[in-house]
Amino acid sequence: MIFQILTDLEYGQLHMALDRATGLRAIVALHSTRLGPAIGGCRVYPYVDETAAVTDACRLARAMGYKAALARLPHGGGKAVIWATEAMRRPDFDRAALFTAFARFVDSLGGAYLTCEDSGTSTRDMDVVRKTTKHVLGFSTADGGSGDPSPFTALGCRRGIEAVCEVILGRKDGKDMAGLHVAIQGVGAVGRYLALELHKLGARLTIADIDPGRAERVAAETGAKIISIEEIFDVECDIFAPCALGGAISPSTLPRLRCRAVAGAANNQLASPTVGRTLQERGIFYAPDYAINAGGLINVAQEFAGYDAEKARERASGIYATIREIAERTQQTGRPPGEIADQLAEEIIAAGPQALAT
Numbered sequence: 001m002i003f004q005i006l007t008d009l010e011y012g013q014l015h016m017a018l019d020r021a022t023g024l025r026a027i028v029a030l031h032s033t034r035l036g037p038a039i040g041g042c043r044v045y046p047y048v049d050e051t052a053a054v055t056d057a058c059r060l061a062r063a064m065g066y067k068a069a070l071a072r073l074p075h076g077g078g079k080a081v082i083w084a085t086e087a088m089r090r091p092d093f094d095r096a097a098l099f100t101a102f103a104r105f106v107d108s109l110g111g112a113y114l115t116c117e118d119s120g121t122s123t124r125d126m127d128v129v130r131k132t133t134k135h136v137l138g139f140s141t142a143d144g145g146s147g148d149p150s151p152f153t154a155l156g157c158r159r160g161i162e163a164v165c166e167v168i169l170g171r172k173d174g175k176d177m178a179g180l181h182v183a184i185q186g187v188g189a190v191g192r193y194l195a196l197e198l199h200k201l202g203a204r205l206t207i208a209d210i211d212p213g214r215a216e217r218v219a220a221e222t223g224a225k226i227i228s229i230e231e232i233f234d235v236e237c238d239i240f241a242p243c244a245l246g247g248a249i250s251p252s253t254l255p256r257l258r259c260r261a262v263a264g265a266a267n268n269q270l271a272s273p274t275v276g277r278t279l280q281e282r283g284i285f286y287a288p289d290y291a292i293n294a295g296g297l298i299n300v301a302q303e304f305a306g307y308d309a310e311k312a313r314e315r316a317s318g319i320y321a322t323i324r325e326i327a328e329r330t331q332q333t334g335r336p337p338g339e340i341a342d343q344l345a346e347e348i349i350a351a352g353p354q355a356l357a358t
């Protein structure tokens, strides 16, 4: 069964650990370490069975591998999953012992995998992990950690939008956003920073958020027009930027879009690959989420070399070139940007670490 999952995904290195004392059942999937140590979060989730846990780890490791490659990071993609049990929910459960056991597992991989926070884990858990292994990123800022990733994600996203402006919208200078209309769905941590970045460059904004306070704050800061979370899909605009939850572009919302491009920070924006193909057929360019939202990953990865915010900003700025290349190849071939991005990631991995700019 496990080999079948790996065969279907066409790659695979899988490590598993059981710690009876703490109840830890953990899986680490490594997509590739050709560009450097694999990087990827540790997720805690109550999987229905072993197959679900292995499949999730493998699928997410590959997504991380592509994301890291497109960001030109000297890292491969990996993922850890901890299979949550009922006992872990009890208030007296010793979470520190669980993460110490997990840290021993990560350490036993000798640096092939660098873990960090993901859904179900926190910076505090990573601080515990760090006591046992150095192969961890995303610890507290007090300890030299990289801190809030959102401004870096927003910066990368804004740079991606600049590339879209030039290649897809035919604007001469992507940094001159006068007259550009962007609709932002969700102005939380990333969406707000993105709104501030775009406003500074002269863009006109329409925003929607389920939390009225957040929308009002951003409107006061940027002059954005607030509309309801339902209306945001119908706005006639140049760019629609999903910055809320996953699955924003679905068979029901797609026909309503009146934009030339979708370029935002949310993860998993397309409800299915079919939606990506339909966007392409309708002449709407889609900036693949894992390419345009890599600024946060770039920021946390910078901890590996010794954290330097300026270097992280420089690298996040490089997302411009990645989106530009995807947009140009899309125009040349007519193929959906998601397929182009996957192919580009494979090419970067195959070219090896010497081809990465330092």
Ligand code: NAI
Residues within 6 Å of the ligand: 149, 150, 151, 153, 185, 186, 187, 188, 189, 190, 191, 208, 209, 210, 211, 214, 229, 243, 244, 245, 246, 265, 266, 267, 293, 294, 296, 297
């Ligand atoms: P957040 O929780 O701070 O912001 C999300 C915002 O969307 C909130 O203000 C929320 O009220 C709003 N929202 C929720 N449902 C909505 C709806 N139906 N319509 C309109 N607004 C809605 O989260 P954050 O950190 O800003 O992340 C946003 C997205 O970007 C997520 O998909 C996240 O996975 C992704 N992302 C975030 C990164 C980061 O650095 N924080 C890095 C890469 C991806």
